[in-house]
Amino acid sequence: MSHQFATEIDELIRARYTMLYVVTWEEHRARKLIGSVADKQQKPVYQWSITNGLYTANIDNAPMSVDSNPRQPLEVLQKIQTDENEAIYILHDFYRFWEEPDVGRKLLDLSRSLKSSRKTVIIMGPVLNLPEELEKSVTIVDLPLPDYNAIDHLLTNKIIKSARNFTVNLNPEEKDKLIKAAIGLTYDEAENAFARAIIDDGTLNGDDINIVLEEKVQIIRKSGVLEYCPVDESISTVGGMDILKEWLNKRERAFGENARRYGLPQPRGILLMGVQGCGKSLLAKTIATSWSLPLLRLDMSRIFQEYIGSSEQNMRKAMKIAESIAPVVLWIDEIEKAFSGMTGNSGDGGTTSRVLGSFLTWVQEKTSAVFIVATANQVQGLPPELLRKGRLDEIFFVDLPSLEERKEIIAIHLRKKKRIPESFDIDTLAKLSAGYSGAELEQAVIAALHDSFFEDREITSDDIARNIDVTVPLSETMREQIDAMRDWSKDRARSVSSTPFNLIEE
Ligand SMILES: Nc1ncnc2c1ncn2[C@@H]1O[C@H](COP(=O)(O)OP(=O)(O)OP(=O)(O)O)[C@@H](O)[C@H]1O
Numbered sequence: 001m002s003h004q005f006a007t008e009i010d011e012l013i014r015a016r017y018t019m020l021y022v023v024t025w026e027e028h029r030a031r032k033l034i035g036s037v038a039d040k041q042q043k044p045v046y047q048w049s050i051t052n053g054l055y056t057a058n059i060d061n062a063p064m065s066v067d068s069n070p071r072q073p074l075e076v077l078q079k080i081q082t083d084e085n086e087a088i089y090i091l092h093d094f095y096r097f098w099e100e101p102d103v104g105r106k107l108l109d110l111s112r113s114l115k116s117s118r119k120t121v122i123i124m125g126p127v128l129n130l131p132e133e134l135e136k137s138v139t140i141v142d143l144p145l146p147d148y149n150a151i152d153h154l155l156t157n158k159i160i161k162s163a164r165n166f167t168v169n170l171n172p173e174e175k176d177k178l179i180k181a182a183i184g185l186t187y188d189e190a191e192n193a194f195a196r197a198i199i200d201d202g203t204l205n206g207d208d209i210n211i212v213l214e215e216k217v218q219i220i221r222k223s224g225v226l227e228y229c230p231v232d233e234s235i236s237t238v239g240g241m242d243i244l245k246e247w248l249n250k251r252e253r254a255f256g257e258n259a260r261r262y263g264l265p266q267p268r269g270i271l272l273m274g275v276q277g278c279g280k281s282l283l284a285k286t287i288a289t290s291w292s293l294p295l296l297r298l299d300m301s302r303i304f305q306e307y308i309g310s311s312e313q314n315m316r317k318a319m320k321i322a323e324s325i326a327p328v329v330l331w332i333d334e335i336e337k338a339f340s341g342m343t344g345n346s347g348d349g350g351t352t353s354r355v356l357g358s359f360l361t362w363v364q365e366k367t368s369a370v371f372i373v374a375t376a377n378q379v380q381g382l383p384p385e386l387l388r389k390g391r392l393d394e395i396f397f398v399d400l401p402s403l404e405e406r407k408e409i410i411a412i413h414l415r416k417k418k419r420i421p422e423s424f425d426i427d428t429l430a431k432l433s434a435g436y437s438g439a440e441l442e443q444a445v446i447a448a449l450h451d452s453f454f455e456d457r458e459i460t461s462d463d464i465a466r467n468i469d470v471t472v473p474l475s476e477t478m479r480e481q482i483d484a485m486r487d488w489s490k491d492r493a494r495s496v497s498s499t500p501f502n503l504i505e506e
């Protein structure tokens, strides 16, 4: 089981950390693990909740044998302070009460006075919500989700062993996949997912992997901060970018155990900077498909939406979920928008920079296979910390497509519309469209289809040429911004293309 958590609690208590905050949805599992620590240290465990007051943990729900069971938050803190016992006190959902001035104050006093005792207070709840004044007194401990071994244990010793009303038909490979599919679920969720998989057809077999995976998609959805993106577009729908494609191709196998043994570090991720409509988002999506990994999208603006939870908590949640699903591609679109509030006085008491600081640390220190693909179409607002070497693996600059690349892009979009590119004069169309983005080329093809459909005939090269001609590309209306970005990227970013766009030569 996750004894890593028990070991951490054990060490903290021995080192006289008097106030711990365990953030978890898995109260039951956390309580059991804390119980094992208490046994080891030969201390009793008491629990408190607003509904039951204080009770001993081993006789669940039996109120404490005291004349007045302290039910109110202040009373229980007083009781802990005066109690003679060397004990561990688990206070459930206490984060709901410490906003009260007297409760907060009392807790602060208690944390000091406990230093000389051998009593420990463990606050437990599903959300992280720590008032600033308590930050220094309370140590946060995460209960990690069950790991591979814990889920294996659940599946082998609890589910499969109890097989009476169902049959088990799993080869070792299928079993391994089933366990992996359940990583990222809590113990109870995993148990429920396995149960669902069995009830469905009375057997537990290879087909059940999908049922377990579905359960996981549900969890991601409920988290509110990440989005699970089903993608079907392959990297062949992206025109050009040969250098980037080769770079990615080389890293496809770099997530496995073999790569670690060989001495390769875990790939961290890339930042795609560049001109609007040139395929940054498109490429980000297709990486997951070509590596056969799931794609999660992190919407930074949701992190800062307080109704989902506090920003800090949302960020932690996003990082934890992503890690629990690894190997995974984590796509952060338009990352500069999140950072733009950081410079100057954003008036949020430093929340933005705190949250982003913890994100940047995570990017640098994470050891799990979470490959970040961040995109940005503005340099302004991007913090230097993000651009520093070693933070991400590489920063790429996505420029307007060159002549050769435009040929590819036009062909891709014709093919998408079930037309045969060879029956069009692609060379001429590509020449006509110097300075056009991939998105603008796509629009020209679509507008041409509208024209020909309206006139009840098949689309021709002329239709596309006409539509290219009437479009004023962004590269004209936003010339200065694009030039500035190109300048900036010269010695900071790598070009995605071996034939970079050059307006003068074209
Ligand atoms: N290189 C390309 N190959 C094929 N299609 C492309 C390419 N670039 C852009 N497109 C088309 O344009 C659409 C929009 O591009 P995308 O959203 O990926 O651009 P972006 O670089 O993310 O732009 P923004 O900076 O505005 O977010 C794509 O969905 C695709 O259909």
Ligand SMILES: [Mg+2]
Pocket: 280, 281, 282, 333, 375
């Ligand atoms: Mg985009």
